[in-house]
Amino acid sequence: MDTDTLISKLNWFYSLELNQVDLYNAQSKIFKGRYSGLVFERCAYIEQNHVDNIGEKIKALGGKPTVLGDIISPIIGKVAGELIAMTGIEDTLAINIMIEQKAMKDYNDLIEKLYQDKYGDKELIKILQHNFVDEHLHTEWFRTKIIAIKQYEFTAKHFSASTKMPHKNQITEYPHGNPPILTTLKRAKIVKPRQIKSVKW
Numbered sequence: 001m002d003t004d005t006l007i008s009k010l011n012w013f014y015s016l017e018l019n020q021v022d023l024y025n026a027q028s029k030i031f032k033g034r035y036s037g038l039v040f041e042r043c044a045y046i047e048q049n050h051v052d053n054i055g056e057k058i059k060a061l062g063g064k065p066t067v068l069g070d071i072i073s074p075i076i077g078k079v080a081g082e083l084i085a086m087t088g089i090e091d092t093l094a095i096n097i098m099i100e101q102k103a104m105k106d107y108n109d110l111i112e113k114l115y116q117d118k119y120g121d122k123e124l125i126k127i128l129q130h131n132f133v134d135e136h137l138h139t140e141w142f143r144t145k146i147i148a149i150k151q152y153e154f155t156a157k158h159f160s161a162s163t164k165m166p167h168k169n170q171i172t173e174y175p176h177g178n179p180p181i182l183t184t185l186k187r188a189k190i191v192k193p194r195q196i197k198s199v200k201w
């Protein structure tokens with residue numbers, strides 16, 4: 001890969017990471033006072049580290065870190081500004097997962113290309129890998145949070161304080177033959193991780 005192509009690819013990440021800093025900072029304000037707000041604040045800090053480490057590499061390659069504008073809207077098929085007004089935690093987390101997965105896929109593609117090209121700058125590859133791991137950790141926290149919310153909602157709906165628990169010798173029948181907890185597991189599958197299939201490094 002020639003240097004100009006690499007710089008333009010890094011600029012794409014630079015812009016995406018900057019967009020994510022803004023997004024997570026906005027979300028940390030919306031969810032202020034909740035643990036999620038604190039997590040978004042921390043995510044913004046980590047994304048800022050990514051902005052900085054990618055920006056430094058662009059400069060080292062002789063380029064100028066350049067903001068390419070709104071990178072997020074095309075990924076999610078919505079105007080990024082609308083997300084700021086979005087207050088539902090589940091929607092927020094789902095959108096965040098989409099963006100993080102796009103970042104992971106593109107980091108993975110670039111890392112593989114650099115390996116194929118036997119690119120000499122191992123430090124750059126390590127930075128990209130570490131950024132990838134951070135995005136992976138963000139994704140997994142968001143996903144775990146969605147599952148926890150769904151399980152809580154399910155429990156609150158089906159096992160409220162007034163629910164009489166069956167006696168241990170009492171035979172319990174469920175309309176579809178399965179205990180309700182299975183439904184929870186099915187719901188959990190909705191947010192099952194979509195694997196990045198080609199991580200080889």
Ligand SMILES: [Fe+2]
Pocket residue numbers: 017020046047050103131134135
């Ligand atoms: Fe990032």
Ligand SMILES: [Fe+2]
Pocket residue numbers: 020043047100134135138
């Ligand atoms: Fe991230």
